[in-house]
Amino acid sequence: MRQTTVRVRRVLAAALTAPALVLAGLAGPAAPATATAEDVAFEPAGQRMHLVTLAGPGLAGHRGGLPAPWSREALLRQQDALLAAVDAPAPAYRWTTALNGFAVRLGRAQVAALRADPAVALVERDEVRPLAGRAARATAPAGGVARTRGGAGVVIGMVDSGLAPGSPLFADVPRLGRAPERFAGECEAAADWPSERCNRKVVGARWFVRGFGADRLAAGASLSPVDDDGHGTQLASIAAGNSGVTVRVGDRRIGRFGGVAPQARLAVYKACWTAPDPRDDGCATSDLVTAVDQAVSDGVDVLNVAVGGGEGYDALERALLGAAEADVAVVAAAGNDARKAYAGHPGPWVTTVGAAAGPQRLGRVALAGGPTLTGATSSAGAVGPARLVRGADVAVPGAGRERARVCAPGSLDAAAVAGRVVVCDRGGSVARVEKSRAVEHADGRGMVLTNVRPGSTDADFHHVPTVHLDRRNGRVLDRWLAGHPAGRATLRAVGTAPAPDRVLAWSSGGDPSGDLVKPDVVAPGSGVLSAVPAAGRAAPWDLAAGTSAATAYTSGAAALLRQRHPTWSATAVRSALATTASPVAGGVLRTGAGRLRPERAGRPGLVHLVAPGDYRAWLDSELDGDLNTPSILLTGRSTATRTVTNVTGRARYFSSWATGFAGRVRVRPAAVRLGPGESATYTVSVSAGPDDGYVVWRGGSGTTTRVPVAVTGRR
Structure with missing residues (x-):
């Protein structure tokens, strides 16, 4: 292996010190980042796809030195030397911007040889990861954000399942504001995605399938940026859907919708695919890494990645x-599997987002001469008073009471149901909307x-006006109907209740023995109104759930x-x-800093800045001192140091205190005076753990900067 290492280093050194040689080699580009229908099956059989990450940064992490084209060619030559040393086939992908590495099919001996080479940081098998939007819905629609402006000139890169471009949320409208200045991405045409699909709103669209494999796609899946799943469309609409778009479900007008940053532009990077068996749907890590590498090269401002995290600091995290x-x-996204996994994407360079309960849209069942019961609804108007009947009592002949009790398709007798409100039990392997x-x-x-x-009560978009009651209210209704077999009821919406102060049970929390507080924040992750592809659906709208919805919400806030x-x-x-x-109830390692507040984020008073290169130095255990994150996790030590910078634009006094801790916590200094752009270092000391709470800095102009602190005593 020493000979291999020497060859790699000599080639890289020659490329970096011989500009003429580099320029002469620019005619030999890397393998194209995006697959076409003709080149997705070129890899040899009998080997597995692996991701090979070389030591050191990609072009994004280089500071100074050669011009970018020369540096890129040097990285490609280094990759070529490694591939040749193990007699590897042509790689499926090469990465030079966000990462220095490649994806290639390798046998066991080749994997072992590369892992033994000091020039290689990681060799990992490609895997398919789930999207982070598969949790059950839990509340009612949060609705669109009441914002008509925000995000102009900013590009959000959506690494997901693509986009359904026909929605008015993604149309070229006059009020988009200034154009992006640094974005240089492209609109990749396909049979069902002509180049004119891109516009001033959707400024770029690409697709990546070599890792997943075109031969593994579901019938009808689009080898294009078109969204086959609906997940990518949902998240794009939440983050940056155009404002003022009317929401209609059937003949019902629900209201108007707008994304968190309605003037932001979207760049679509489809890396997540549908398979014949929905359990096999997902995103190959190699496709994801390629999408990230391309998005960074294109010049996006915000990057949204709503997929499950891998193990540690793998190729995707790098x-x-x-x-x-x-x-x-x-x-x-933090992930939706709190019982089995800690929050994904553990790096300090990622804002990892958990899911908090969203606002609840309420409906009532007013029983004539009886009680009024409250549940969840998406209906806007009122129905009734109308006769109330149990599904089990109006079964079509031959269907059976049990099927009619759960309102299975075809089980209800129209002669007994027409004009009436039917009481249907949840369950029975029949979807709620069915x-x-x-x-x-x-x-x-x-x-x-x-x-x-x-169980939850859910404000789904139903085919008839519906109120969903919990078990307690359902039992009250059942007892009332037993005494009033001809009873009548009125269904009506009664407004939206504020979001409850809790994190959703399935939202993944942080590792008490980890490196950092994760998740960083939580955001609405249940019942979030969003657009979906219209094909095969009753309406082009649905309710998104999962930490993916929360991630999209946060990406929109970042664009603002x-x-x-x-x-x-x-x-x-x-x-x-x-x-x-x-703050949100549940503890720092469940909630991070708490519930995201986009309206407050523009006036933080103080920020924690990280110097260029510090993230990588931290990853390589070469950082002198603490990494300057806006959170603190103390595992086996009692003191941490951070630095804050005044971004108010004026000289201000800032005072500090600790809150929420059970034990003693000291913050030194207790107060600082900072001019515009000036910084100060502070130290947090705790007496014992486990414990958690917040260090708070209050500014003279009313700003509040809250830093979550978790003390676990475990490593």
């Missing part, structure tokens, strides 16, 4: 580090959906900050998003 080194604000379809087909006026065991403060670095944006959040 690619996200490269994005941060290019001053991209990176936002990623129950209301059965009521609609039987000419029913409405539905009351009742839980028969503990990048527009409002164009001179702020990505680390300043990351700090401002976290330190202006509001």
